[in-house]
Amino acid sequence: MDKNIKAKLILENGPTFNGYAFGHIKDTVGEIVFTTGLTGYQETLTDPSFAGQIVCMTYPLIGNYGINLEDMEAEKPHLSGLVVRSKCDYPNNWRCEIKLEGFLKQNKIMAIEGIDTRALTRFLRNNGTTKAIIAIDNEELTEEYLKEKFDSYSNIDVISQVTSKEAYTIEGNGLHLAVIDFGIKRGILESLKKRGCKLTVFPAFSSVEEILKVNPDGIFLSNGPGDPYYIPQVIENIKELVNLRPVVGICLGHQLLSIAFGCKIERMKFGHHGGNHPVKNLETGRCYISSQNHEFVVSELSEEVMASWVNVNDNTLEGIRHKSLPVSSVQFHPEASPGPLDTGFIFDDFLKIIAEGGNKNA
Template sequence: MKAILALEDGTYFEGESFGAAGEVTGELVFNTSMTGYQEVMTDPSYRGQIVTMTYPLIGNYGINDEDNESDEPQVSGFVVRESCNYPSNWRCQKTDEEFLKENNVIGIQNIDTRALTKHIRNQGMMQAVISTEDLNPNSLVQKAKESSLSSELVQEVTVGESYFLQADFQSKYHIAVLDLGVKENMLDSFKQCNADLTVLPADTTAEEILELNPDGLFISNGPGDPKDNPEVIAEVEKLVGKLPLFGICFGHQILALALGADTYKLKFGHRGANHPVKNLSTGQVYITSQNHGYAVKEESLPEEMIVTHKNLNDDTVEGMKHTKLPIFSVQYHPEAAPGPHDSDFLFNKFIELIVDSAA
């Protein structure tokens, strides 16, 4: 079945549909990972976005029930050069096309994803539409222009009510998790650190969090513009100095805003599994997994917050810590999935921070 991908700047690509039929709009972005397409599709941080995979062959090891980062695909649409119809892997349970179809997600293949990626890199992220119904490029471009990214994406992906998760081994700590779109591998990483978890909806108040008497608060990843969540920012601000705080990706940005700093939108974002990040205190370089379209403005950070990590591609802030309080955060994803495990020690670092602050 024919499909068209049209961008708000008038550019369009003709290809073939795979997955569900229909029409969908979203913010068009690209991811440079060679593997991990299932984790990408199910990552809540991609809510509202049409994701282009730069690696040309997607689906060659199939889909399984264990590697999802949430209960369902979160992408609005999926763009690939070629979808593999005959995956080969002992864990494979279905093809990527079957996965998209059963979850009503529209995909498009057989387009020049290299040209599309270069276009986004040069022009920046923009709204787009994929359709198998309306095949008029001019009409689709107009629809893309009239669409916009929702400001309530966090409300769409956060948990409906709180729930408890037990540590994988002997339970020693209790961490509250503010779920702004948390990935399953983040929760698994904490459970492996002997931590019980209480996962909380995004609208949980500071008072409700303190009533749980947790050893620390983790602020998760999530989709969209962090400034679209002033209520969350205000509640996190109330917790500064009350208990240890750790933020990853979107949580890093929320934490920065709660401390009085500012954030801004990147031209095309960082999405992939091989971004180099430098630890400024040791000089060590980590290869990191990333997925974000916003960054913390370094010059806006208050005096007591220092930058700990920098992105070696564009010098953006990748980590920060408080000089007096038990607070730190990183912009990248130490839990990876997909990506390298260079920085998975950061989950234990938060545990160490909890122990030190209690001493």
């Protein structure tokens, strides 16, 4: 542990934690969340759904197998900061290409270690998600500076930061899917590629006309960060698309699809982040362990859809299915990286819905 650079983690509505800075040394602000994955810190770091957030890893030792370029979920990290109990300075894994600290420096991510992450997690569970600042411990940390830093934080335009800049195609011999990219993880694209799909990936704010121009067999709504209500134009597009093609969604895509059908969404107290969330299939009654990363949840269904999955821990909704249209979605991540492999069959179910739903002409 480098004790040369003292730092503080300052919660807007809570305590201050003392530690030591590493990575890119520059004060940062974000919404702080905790994630419970025992492994997969690289996938967490590069998951676009963490954009604008400071992530606390509840597992105490982070960096012990280093970083490699093959397991990246995006080209670069989008999170605002990282909090760990202890970082590993000497990783031991044959696939390691760069140390954790070097990766954070390279991508300009501020981090802090030496924090009591158990106490921090308990606070967030009891009091809810809040803004936080990781800052160098010096005389400049005045009340005025902290207020200005907190007030500067906004995650409203976060989708535009993580979506693809232009459409691109991944060739395949199977179903042709139009993938709407709200910050898609590479693991999702890989899961669809393995099933032979041809994928045309569109930026989040592409028009219905642009999407239908490639004549896809179905529409896939990806994961992503932020509040689904902040992108009303996307919701209007989805309202149109569900009547023209089969549509499936994951995570943010699930929330947007639910809103399009008149369901209500609410912010959770501290969200679901990690690879150990049990979910129950309401059709079969069988439970699976899922990987999740979200702050919002469908709190009220409309008459058009039915619940298909539920969280065993807190009974929150984990999936919907339309009563007549070939449309469904889940809140959790079937590609499961980081996390278990229990729910990979969800992709097969999605593709079956699309295949059986037909291809309506616009």
